[in-house]
Amino acid sequence: MKIEQIYTGCLAQGAYYITSGGEAAIIDPLRETQPYIERLEKDGVVLKYIFETHFHADFVSGHIDLSKKTKAPIVYGPTANPEFEAIIAKDHQIFRIGNIQIKVLHTPGHTLESSSYLLIDENGTETALFSGDTLFLGDVGRPDLAQKAADMTQEELAGLLYYSLYHKILPLNDDITVYPAHGAGSACGKNMQKETIDILGNQKKTNYALNQKDKESFIKEVTDGLLPPPAYFGMNVMMNKNGYHSFDEVLSNGMQALIPEQFEEIAEASGALILDVRNNTDFAKGFIPQSVNIGLNGDFAPWVGALIAEVNQSILLVTEPGNEEEAVTRLSRVGFDHVLGFLKGGFDAWKNSGKEVDSVNRISAEQFENEIKDKDIKIIDVRKESEYAAEHVNGAYSKPLAYINEWIHTLQSKEHFYLHCAGGYRSMIAAAILQARGYRNFTEIEGGFKAIASTAIPKSDFVCQTKVLNH
The missing domain is CATH 3.40.250.10 (Rhodanese-like domain)
Incomplete structure (x- = not known):
């Protein structure tokens, strides 16, 4: 038996490739299928099943293309209703891949069809849990994404998630390896650990959501501090459900x-x-x-x-x-x-070709330091609120990039301001959007706060981001 985690950092997403006895299964594949097909050919195995943990919101899965190219059926957990042919499994249904088994655990809460897949090895031992967006490392799946489709509140979905975790996953053995669908950086959770693989026993000790005294406490903790989901999430769900x-x-x-x-x-x-x-x-x-x-x-x-x-x-x-x-x-x-x-x-x-070009007024952190001495200036920090809370330039305004479409209208077009993020990536996105919409009276800081931190520009006292996130 072989289990391979195929992790894509840009999406903080984990797909899984499992082989045993000449057969294979793939869980939550990415859109492009060729890398999986090359793996199958290299290993000389036949793809038997494509398992989907749920209708993903943050990326478009490759399940449909992969099924067409390999003839392997797509498997969803109970209550799923895709517009294409798929096996809708029953709770606790067993699927065999070579000498191993995959057991379906219906674990609703993140979405109604959300399911985890429990791997039972050649010796009949429960070895690994592919937990999808039900259980992350350090966190659990947000229960607010499926409200409209489920005709339920986020609190009601969180109640389902509580049952799924406390009655189906927590009773499993501590030595089971947990393979989640996402890691730190994904918008599908709020407090994920940087690791991408762990054992369940460690999560039972360290995951705040698995250590609540009762259902009410759990619901409060997992729904507290959820940021609005990105606008494209709903459209990705429909593509995964209806086809593409x-x-x-x-x-x-x-x-x-x-x-x-x-x-x-x-x-x-x-x-x-x-x-x-x-x-x-x-x-x-x-x-x-x-x-x-x-x-x-x-x-x-x-x-x-x-x-x-x-x-x-x-x-x-x-x-x-x-x-x-x-x-x-x-x-x-x-x-x-x-x-x-x-x-x-x-x-x-x-x-x-001689066509018109544009540029951004960008200066170094050292120039920034010289320009702002003894001046009444405006600074916009486009990092996340947690980054700003951890440490920021004194007097800077917190305007996260994710909300630029909301705060851009509050700017005065004739009032000059300085713009920065952590390292220059996000502030340049903001600068391009600002200039495309007619705002040009600003200066962007090269290197962002990382560069500013090495100057004598007055800054707030540092607060550990872990404390900020858990506040």
Whole structure:
């Protein structure tokens, strides 16, 4: 038997590849199927089942394409009602893969169909739990995402989650390995640990949600402090439930190379968003006017989903030459399937064609320190509230990037301000959005708070972020 966790850091998502006796199972696969097919061929095994823990909200799964290519059936837990052919398992139903078994545990609460999969090895020993979004390391799945579909309140869903955890998962043996669907950085939980694998016994000791005195206490703790889910979540759920375009078709469409004249013509005719995925340093120096920068070198897909929101938005790509396929692939993982093509030759081709370019007024932290001495200035910090609470520049305003569409309207267009995040990634996203909407009277700080921290600029006292998160 072999268990492989295939972890994608950008999405903080874990897919699982399991083999035994010439057969395989894959749990919660990503959108692109070729890596899984290559694994199957290399190992000389047949894919028997594709298990889905629930209808995912934060990414589009590859279950449909993978099933079509391998003929392996898709398995969901009880109450699931997809628009495509699938096995809807019964609670405690057993599926055999080679010499091992997968037992379905219906664990509703995050969603109604949420299920965990208990692996029983060749010796009949319960060995591993693939817990989906029911149990994370350090946290549990948020119970507010399925309210509308379930016609239930988040408190009622949290009550179901309590039963699932305390009556189905906690009674399992301490030495069982827990393989969750997500880790730290995912919006599906609020307080996840950085590790991606643990034993259940350790989670029983360290996970706050598993140490509540009663159901009421549990409901209060897991619903407290939930941030609003990104707008694209609901659209991803529908794609996972109803179906989607094949990834091969999406990739083919997105890989259309466009010379600057074609790129400009299509942008004007289609109203497509120009998405520049280069690093923030290169973007600051020059970019196509009205384009938005979300760099591939950061939490690309989640920020695309959070800020663009509408998955049907047409997109034109500007990338470093050679990164086009990666960009199209990572967009498709969160349901953005309408890439019309990319700028052939990248930004240099646009610049060399003599077309108009724009730039961001960016200065170093040292320049920032010199400019603000003895002056009444305005500073906007676009980091998360918890980062701001941990430490910030004295007098800075907390305006998280995730809420830019709400706070951008409060800005005075003629009032100058300084803009920063932790390292420059998020503040450049904010800068691009601000300039695209007509706000230009600001200065962005290169290196963000990490660079500012090394200056003598007055800052608040440091507070451990763990304490902030648990407050």
